[in-house]
Amino acid sequence: MATILVIDDERLLCDLLQNLLRAHGHEVFTAYNGREGVASFRQRRPRFTLLDLNLPDINGFEVLKEIREIDPQSAVIILTGCATDQLEQQARDLGITDFLIKDLSFDVLIGAVERAMQEPATPADSPAASVGVPLTLREKHSILIVDDESQMREMLTQYLSKQGYHVLSAQDGPAAVLLAERERPHLIVLDINMPGMNGVEVLRKLRAKNYDGGVMVLTGVQDEKLLNEALSLGSIDIVGKPADLERIRLAIEVSLILSKR
Template sequence: QEVAMSELSPDRAREHRQRSVLIVDDEEELRSVLTEFLQGQGLDVIQAANGLEALLQVKRARPGTVILDITMPRLGGLDALKRIRAFDPSITAIILTGIVDDALRRQALALGARSVFVKPVALADLWRAVGGADTTPLAPTEHQESSPWSPPSAGPVTGPIARILVIDDDAGLREALGEFLSTRGYATRLAVDGVGGMAAVMEDAPDVVLLDIEMPGLNGVAALNAIRAMAPDLKVIMVSGTTDTDLSKRALAAGAFDYVTKPIDFAYLTQSLETAVMMNRVERQPPSTKPPGGRA
């Protein structure tokens, strides 16, 4: 609930500031997940979709903490951070970015940010940055029904090949995919809907996501957009019960790694997962260890 500071007594105003957080991100789904989590910790949360809205909210509600995406339309994160800190240097600023950039991180810290996190940020880390260092964050109660990570039932003894998050509202298919992946050497985690899946990505990012495209509430394409905003490099394979080519084109254009239809061709899915995992390994290698493109 938004509260104008002028409407509060001095004591109430101080109390409000201590527990108020402004979330600024142009991805509505990501704002919703962060809002749900922080409200579950007992904080008052307000939202803004861009830097200009953030400035208006800061001047009106005087939040104690601002969580700010670095890349937004209508006044980007760094410019917004500079103006917010100029207006009220006591505000705690936490920056979220989808780009690994040391120069940008140093610039944000120099402008007064307390922390800079690369998406996806673990919710526990975000909670500590907000100021809950002495307490353990509570898991979101609504939507968040993701299972814990399950180890593989077969595969290398040294550990799982990779960690796969399955997001599907069909309990039978969700469990079947989990069992199949487990027998192929993958660790698995299961989520029942898009919001729960997004929270799972933020809690402990997987290597690959299998995402149902048709779910109630936050559907697969909307969840894909939000997950890509949180974790741009995360490989997401869409699973659909329809052969609608327009839908598959939209999903691939939105950044899906691959697209499989039900009934699932498990041989094709296995090949797609192996390719995604291989690409992850190549992308995560330091530049000096990547296969040379030519003569040294």
């Protein structure tokens, strides 16, 4: 088990990383700005720090410099959405362990942390220390989108396909059950409010047919009884509509990890 500090102003991402890393047995603390992160680092002395570069008060490089003054040998992994060769080189000159972009899957991030624990002495500028943009598990994952709104199906299909997933879609409950039984997708993104057979009925039929993949509910329904029933049937997450694509992508990443089979 390692003590890990996550410094990022995106609270949703911090919460997701905290839950994922804790599920892997790590002790995880979070900070939402640079000064809070430095103070937490000084107090906690984590084994690893996951650090964003774009913070609201002081930028990630200033945080990294202060961390280096406190502990020159501490492992720091940059996790950022503003990756350039120049920024990466600047970070490596300050002795980071790895430089990752936020568009990577959580599988890759967890793998980077695990590798860093196994190889703590790897220099930051060595070829083995650079992950770059590795092959993720996305290419092996199939996702079934079930929604009666054609625009939603098409948007999610295009977006997730560009992310590297194999995407299937169904416009109603009966089609979803048939497709899921035949294709056995790793994850189903399921709407609740559909004509004829609602999402809960679809999920009930799938469980009766021993479908053991993950299910993430994406819906505008606020009926607590229906949502609780979906959870009781093994839904991993419920994401409310409307939701931006990045929020949906993060929820899918987490759902795939939690539903591994």
